[in-house]
Amino acid sequence: MTKKNNNTAPGKITGDVHTKLIESYDNLKAEISRSYDQAKVYARELNDALKAMKTGDDELKKARSMMERIRQQSLIYAKELQLAHQQIEKSSLNTLEVLAEALDARDHYTSGHSKRVTDFSVHIAEIMKLPHKEVEVIKQAGLLHDIGKIGIRDEILLKPGKLTRDEYELIKQHPLKGYKMLKGLSFLENALDCILYHHEQFDGTGYPEGLKGEDIPIGARIIHVADTVDAMTTERPYRKALTLETAIDELKKFKGVLFDPSVVEAFLIIQKAL
Numbered sequence: 001m002t003k004k005n006n007n008t009a010p011g012k013i014t015g016d017v018h019t020k021l022i023e024s025y026d027n028l029k030a031e032i033s034r035s036y037d038q039a040k041v042y043a044r045e046l047n048d049a050l051k052a053m054k055t056g057d058d059e060l061k062k063a064r065s066m067m068e069r070i071r072q073q074s075l076i077y078a079k080e081l082q083l084a085h086q087q088i089e090k091s092s093l094n095t096l097e098v099l100a101e102a103l104d105a106r107d108h109y110t111s112g113h114s115k116r117v118t119d120f121s122v123h124i125a126e127i128m129k130l131p132h133k134e135v136e137v138i139k140q141a142g143l144l145h146d147i148g149k150i151g152i153r154d155e156i157l158l159k160p161g162k163l164t165r166d167e168y169e170l171i172k173q174h175p176l177k178g179y180k181m182l183k184g185l186s187f188l189e190n191a192l193d194c195i196l197y198h199h200e201q202f203d204g205t206g207y208p209e210g211l212k213g214e215d216i217p218i219g220a221r222i223i224h225v226a227d228t229v230d231a232m233t234t235e236r237p238y239r240k241a242l243t244l245e246t247a248i249d250e251l252k253k254f255k256g257v258l259f260d261p262s263v264v265e266a267f268l269i270i271q272k273a274l
């Protein structure tokens, strides 16, 4: 039987996905933006024309009422374009979510990981009373936090044994790979830093930049805790799943060292409901 070749594709696939996603999103966005601007120009011009027509002549009154209808129609058209733009952003995010699910499904040990990390993270953010907009950003980042692993070969990502130093260094590149992959998608721009920094640790011993304490974005500090809990409580090729109690003991032990104390406190509140 032919052995599966794991030495090709991931890097190319990542590049292709990235290029196609950015291209299609940029094209649609530019098209909608042009139409939207044009609709606004029409509406403005019509408005100016209406203001200029101040006589009481019947014909002019008719023309004025027709132009008013056109102006209203232009505004409706502009609103529809805006909604279409939001739809495109939503479907782009859905595509990325499917990609993240596909990534989790590469390894049955991590199946559903991104979704669970997102649920934990959103719950923590709500307990911490973060603004709704920030919670939405954390939701996007939670779903996509490991998307950069798409570019890592199966033989490394799924390796059951201990990783070599070089392999570990490759794995450590996934936050930056994810960041680069999504950069350019404007609707995800606020989530990028959470993705880039989700392996930073509170004492500055994490990666990729060794950020410390509150220099690490709050979304990244939250995802870090959620990610750690989910990794500990699910089975891995090299160990059985640890209990939630063990994971909580670890959080308490490293509270203020690896983990933001306020995030750990919030997790301790939500875990009672788990």
Ligand SMILES: [Fe+2]
Pocket (backbone or CB within 6 Å): 145, 146, 174, 198, 199
């Ligand atoms: Fe990660």
